Amino acid sequence: MIDSLPSHPWPELQPGWVWLCGAGPGDPGLLTLHALNALRQADVIVYDALVQEAILDWAPQAEHIYAGKRGGKPSAKQRDISLRLVDLARAGKRVLRLKGGDPFVFGRGGEEAQTLVQHDVPIRIIPGISAGIGGLAYAGIPVTHRDVNQSVTFVTGHDQSGNTPGSLDWRAIATGSQVIVIYMGMKHIARIAGELISAGRPLSEPVAVVTTATTEAQQVLETTLGTIVDDIDAAGLEPPAIICVGRAVEMRQVLDWQAMAAGAAPRNLDPLGRGRPAESA
Numbered sequence: 001m002i003d004s005l006p007s008h009p010w011p012e013l014q015p016g017w018v019w020l021c022g023a024g025p026g027d028p029g030l031l032t033l034h035a036l037n038a039l040r041q042a043d044v045i046v047y048d049a050l051v052q053e054a055i056l057d058w059a060p061q062a063e064h065i066y067a068g069k070r071g072g073k074p075s076a077k078q079r080d081i082s083l084r085l086v087d088l089a090r091a092g093k094r095v096l097r098l099k100g101g102d103p104f105v106f107g108r109g110g111e112e113a114q115t116l117v118q119h120d121v122p123i124r125i126i127p128g129i130s131a132g133i134g135g136l137a138y139a140g141i142p143v144t145h146r147d148v149n150q151s152v153t154f155v156t157g158h159d160q161s162g163n164t165p166g167s168l169d170w171r172a173i174a175t176g177s178q179v180i181v182i183y184m185g186m187k188h189i190a191r192i193a194g195e196l197i198s199a200g201r202p203l204s205e206p207v208a209v210v211t212t213a214t215t216e217a218q219q220v221l222e223t224t225l226g227t228i229v230d231d232i233d234a235a236g237l238e239p240p241a242i243i244c245v246g247r248a249v250e251m252r253q254v255l256d257w258q259a260m261a262a263g264a265a266p267r268n269l270d271p272l273g274r275g276r277p278a279e280s281a
């Protein structure tokens with residue numbers, strides 16, 4: 001089956017192994033070739049809520065086991081998932097653990113991998129495109145831009161108990177990073193926006209909320225820190241969402257390539273007010 005991939009020394013998924021693999025943010029076209037190679041060889045795929053059905057359809061030979069957990073709820077079942085992977089591997093299966101985005105970005109992939117290794121199960125890690133980068137790109141938002149930011153901070157809006165992470169120093173984040181990308185931020189957005197504003201970020205600071213990014217249901221809300229809570233309500237937006245705080249959001253005025261795919265003409269604007277051609281140093 002793997003012959004239909006381009007010629008390359010593709011690794012073989014051996015019985016008794018578990019490959020922890022990122023499925024990307026949604027669009028099946030954002031899978032890596034290593035992910036496709038894995039999908040074609042797996043006997044069993046243990047997948048999360050954020051993995052699109054269309055991707056599983058590419059592995060009709062495999063048994064598909066759903067191991068979804070709803071974001072923010074206590075992860076009581078995490079141990080069960082990890083141990084199930086151990087059992088499947090010990091039963092001699094070729095196991096593919098498929099997780100949304102990148103397995104090592106807010107995905108508990110590190111914990112699962114460690115449990116497997118502790119139980120003598122050999123692993124391979126296949127990175128994926130994380131929603132906080134690829135999802136924003138699908139909204140026309142570059143996570144870095146020389147005129148905006150020299151750093152970007154990825155933050156989770158929940159901790160293991162479902163609360164805003166008490167250990168996060170929001171003041172340091174607010175003052176230290178021009179662009180802040182928030183995963184799992186919808187539930188506590190009022191609190192998060194309040195923290196950023198009280199740390200000195202302006203009420204007028206641009207914010208984008210991108211829900212079900214890269215899928216056909218993708219929605220993008222452009223708002224500000226001061227109006228985000230009302231605007232999310234008014235638009236009826238639901239998780240999963242990536243929230244991007246910072247002037248990078250303004251680049252969407254020029255880089256909304258999905259609008260172009262839908263027929264809009266390219267717009268020659270200067271959203272960051274550079275007053276000079278984009279290519280000049």
Ligand code: SAH
Pocket residue numbers: 025026050071099100101102103104105106107129130131132135182183184185210211212213214215239240241242
């Ligand atoms: N490992 C994943 C993140 C898992 S945490 C990754 O690298 O992308 C789950 C959170 O990821 C969601 O609450 C949401 O904030 C974000 N997320 C994942 N897929 C998304 C999508 N298609 N659109 C918007 N947000 C997404």
